[in-house]
Amino acid sequence: MGITLEQAREAVGRSVVYTTNAMRTGRTAYRPEDGTIERVGAEYVHVRYSATKIAATRPEDLDFPAPIDAEEQADRMLDAREALRSMGGL
DSSP, X not given: OOOOHHHHHTTTTXXXXXXXXXXXXXXSOOOOEEEXXXXXXXXXXXXXXXXXXXXEEOGGGEXXXXXXXXXXXXXXXXXXXXXXXXXXXX
């Protein structure tokens, strides 16, 4: 699996998930990590994993997150609205 450098170049600013082959096959206890593509070099994709961590990552170790369906998106919106109401925001 994974993405290509070309796909990464077309997706700067988009979310990705760091998932190595060992993670995919259960050979390691490490968990996938969410990030955002910042820039793409000749060999590596530079991914922001947190406010202070940007790492050069092999494109084959990155995947795009699975899309969510309309029902899941609606549920998330309702949850967000309820959270805002509970904080007095709506």
